[in-house]
C-alpha cells in the first residue's frame with residue numbers, strides 16, 4: 309500500500325517536471341507574439357530617428373554580414389559624423405552577440421555601415437545602437453526574428 313502511493317507520487321513528479329521543462333523551453337525559444345519588428349523608429353530620448361537594413365536578405369544564420377544604419381533628426385535631416393557603438397544579444401537566452409560589430413564607414417546622407425554582425429542561432433535577437441552626435445547621445449534597440 310505504502311509503496312504503491314510512493315509510485316504514484318513519483319509519476320506525478322515526473323509529469324510535473326516534464327510540463328515545467330516544456331514551459332521553460334517554450335519561453336526560451338519562442339519570441340513574444342507582439343514583438344516590435346519595426347526597422348525604423350525614434351531613439352529612446354527622441355533625439356534621432358534610426359533605420360536599419362541588412363546588406364543581404366534573407367538573414368543567414370551563422371554568417372558574417374553587414375547592415376546600414378541610417379540616422380536622421382526627427383525632422384528628417386541626415387546626421388553626419390556620429391559615433392556609433394553596437395551591442396545586442398538574445399534576451400531569452402541571456403547572451404550577447406557572438407561578434408563585436410563595428411561602424412566601419414560613413415556612406416553619406418546619414419548612413420553608416422556596420423560590419424561584423426553574426427547571429428549564430430535562431431530566435432529573438434536584439435541589435436542595439438548607441439548614437440553620439442552634436443544633437444546628443446541616444447540609443448535605440450531593434451528586434452529581429454531569425
Ligand SMILES: [Cu+2]
Pocket residue numbers: 398401403429431
Ligand atoms: Cu541564443
